[in-house]
Amino acid sequence: MIQVKLFDREHEKDLEIEMNRWLRGLDEKSLLDIKYNVAAFQEDEEEEQIYCFSAMIIYRA
Numbered sequence: 001m002i003q004v005k006l007f008d009r010e011h012e013k014d015l016e017i018e019m020n021r022w023l024r025g026l027d028e029k030s031l032l033d034i035k036y037n038v039a040a041f042q043e044d045e046e047e048e049q050i051y052c053f054s055a056m057i058i059y060r061a
Helices: 012-023
Strands: 004-011 033-043 048-060
Touching: 004 012, 012 033, 012 048
Parallel strands: none
Antiparallel strands: 004 048, 033 048
16 A cells, blocks of 8 residues: 655755655655645745645555
């Protein structure tokens, strides 16, 4: 069966750490693909820019 694991963090380093931690428990042969996305937006004109780093790991269970 094919499954996905989703990750979402405000900082790219946090995303990297969480994904690597999770991947340690996955058999390398089960990994099918990794999709990565970055979104940036500003709530108000005076607010700093907010980033959202996300990834989806597609794997065979």
